[in-house]
Amino acid sequence: MNYTTQMDAARKGILTKELLAVAKKEQMEPEKLVKLVAAGQVVIPANKCHTCLDPNGIGSALRTKINVNLGTSRDLNDLDMELQKVNDAVAMGAESIMDLSSFGDTQKFRRKLTAECPAIIGTVPIYDAVVYYHKPLREITSEEWLQIAEMHAKDGVDFLTIHVGINKNTAERFKKMKRLTNIVSRGGSIIFAWMEMTGQENPFYEHFDRLLDICQEYDVTLSLGDACRPGCLEDATDVSQLEELLTLGELTRRAWEKNVQVMIEGPGHMALDEIAANMKLQKRLCHNAPFYVLGPLVTDVAPGYDHITSAIGAAQIGWYGTAMLCYVTPKEHLGLPNKEDVRTGVVTYKIAAHAADIAKGHPGATVRDNALSKARYEFRWKDQFNLGLDPDRALEYYKAGNHFNGKYCTMCGPNFCAMRISQNLKNCEFDPEEEARLHEE
Numbered sequence: 001m002n003y004t005t006q007m008d009a010a011r012k013g014i015l016t017k018e019l020l021a022v023a024k025k026e027q028m029e030p031e032k033l034v035k036l037v038a039a040g041q042v043v044i045p046a047n048k049c050h051t052c053l054d055p056n057g058i059g060s061a062l063r064t065k066i067n068v069n070l071g072t073s074r075d076l077n078d079l080d081m082e083l084q085k086v087n088d089a090v091a092m093g094a095e096s097i098m099d100l101s102s103f104g105d106t107q108k109f110r111r112k113l114t115a116e117c118p119a120i121i122g123t124v125p126i127y128d129a130v131v132y133y134h135k136p137l138r139e140i141t142s143e144e145w146l147q148i149a150e151m152h153a154k155d156g157v158d159f160l161t162i163h164v165g166i167n168k169n170t171a172e173r174f175k176k177m178k179r180l181t182n183i184v185s186r187g188g189s190i191i192f193a194w195m196e197m198t199g200q201e202n203p204f205y206e207h208f209d210r211l212l213d214i215c216q217e218y219d220v221t222l223s224l225g226d227a228c229r230p231g232c233l234e235d236a237t238d239v240s241q242l243e244e245l246l247t248l249g250e251l252t253r254r255a256w257e258k259n260v261q262v263m264i265e266g267p268g269h270m271a272l273d274e275i276a277a278n279m280k281l282q283k284r285l286c287h288n289a290p291f292y293v294l295g296p297l298v299t300d301v302a303p304g305y306d307h308i309t310s311a312i313g314a315a316q317i318g319w320y321g322t323a324m325l326c327y328v329t330p331k332e333h334l335g336l337p338n339k340e341d342v343r344t345g346v347v348t349y350k351i352a353a354h355a356a357d358i359a360k361g362h363p364g365a366t367v368r369d370n371a372l373s374k375a376r377y378e379f380r381w382k383d384q385f386n387l388g389l390d391p392d393r394a395l396e397y398y399k400a401g402n403h404f405n406g407k408y409c410t411m412c413g414p415n416f417c418a419m420r421i422s423q424n425l426k427n428c429e430f431d432p433e434e435e436a437r438l439h440e441e
Helices: 006-011 017-026 030-038 079-091 106-116 125-133 142-154 168-176 186-198 208-218 239-257 272-285 306-319 339-359 367-377 381-387 391-401 418-426 432-440
Strands: 065-070 096-099 120-123 159-162 221-224 262-266 291-294 324-326
Touching: 006 017, 006 030, 017 030, 065 079, 065 339, 079 096, 079 106, 079 339, 096 106, 106 120, 106 125, 120 125, 125 142, 125 159, 125 186, 142 159, 142 208, 168 186, 168 239, 208 221, 208 239, 221 239, 239 262, 239 272, 262 272, 272 291, 272 306, 291 306, 306 324, 306 339, 324 339, 367 381, 367 418, 381 391
Parallel strands: 065 096, 065 324, 096 120, 120 159, 159 221, 221 262, 262 291, 291 324
Antiparallel strands: none
């Protein structure tokens, strides 16, 4: 192998097997894709140790991808259950899985994922450091923070979310701000607390070149986390968020100098009218690096329905160019999602991503829509179900309201089904006597 990372290969004009696989999926000429990877506008997260990976590309010029957050917690520590969620999510079309485990044998679960799961695998090493070292936060050293990141890279993780943008300067500015919900990033709050306790610089910022060396060695994509992302509408697009974004843009250029692939993580809460501006700022300040966004949630008043409030924002920001959407389940802000919550979140975000791809004119985006519409017009029920994003749910609802496989459903019945009427007229099958009989029934 005469290259270090996918970016390095692309800059040398080498068409890796991962790039060729992505080009085929995206219906894109490899020669075009290689230029996008070389420029940092597309990333192909592909750790050299993740040998079962089915690669996918992430970038605004490609299909909008979705990420699924999973993992154990102190109150729910069932690795088998989390693994089943992973398998379900991948089966439903999730391209990326983030293991956010914060309790138990986290390394065992992480290694199982990189040994068996074909999806992109991401982690947040900051969480794991607290679990792994079993000591008070203030006693973790700068070297230990970096060692935990290297351990995740060795375990085969394809991208690492590192909250490197909150340094001493951005932290001081943040402390002067009056936010409604303060810091809502779990990783961001941990590293901020450590900085406040020790008086030291963010170790990932201070030793950023060391972090880049780790990423380069294993070809790990660096996902630059947003510690200062807003956790409510009131805090959206404030000075702290934008200052951190400036820092992430600077760090992106430094990463590219070492051929390390970069994604930028984006805010989770903002009003609809702020989405376009946020997307434009990210593109400008971070040099068109792929944007990876949670939601965004466009209102804060719907706990239990935040998969909907976030999907509204996700479809729009995907249309404006976000490369990957992090799903939100109905249990967001309330608890760890169960299997059904994961299913609901994945399907909801597949819908949002697909809607975005249609809006931005991705090649072939409407083929499935047109095929389903034709099947619907021709009353080919099985084809309708199979072409849908959630065939099982569609079939379930149909069976609950219909007891036949006829040319209408119980929404309109035989007399008022517009498609049945227009189809009969088109085929010269309209029979007044039959219509009269149906009215009598």
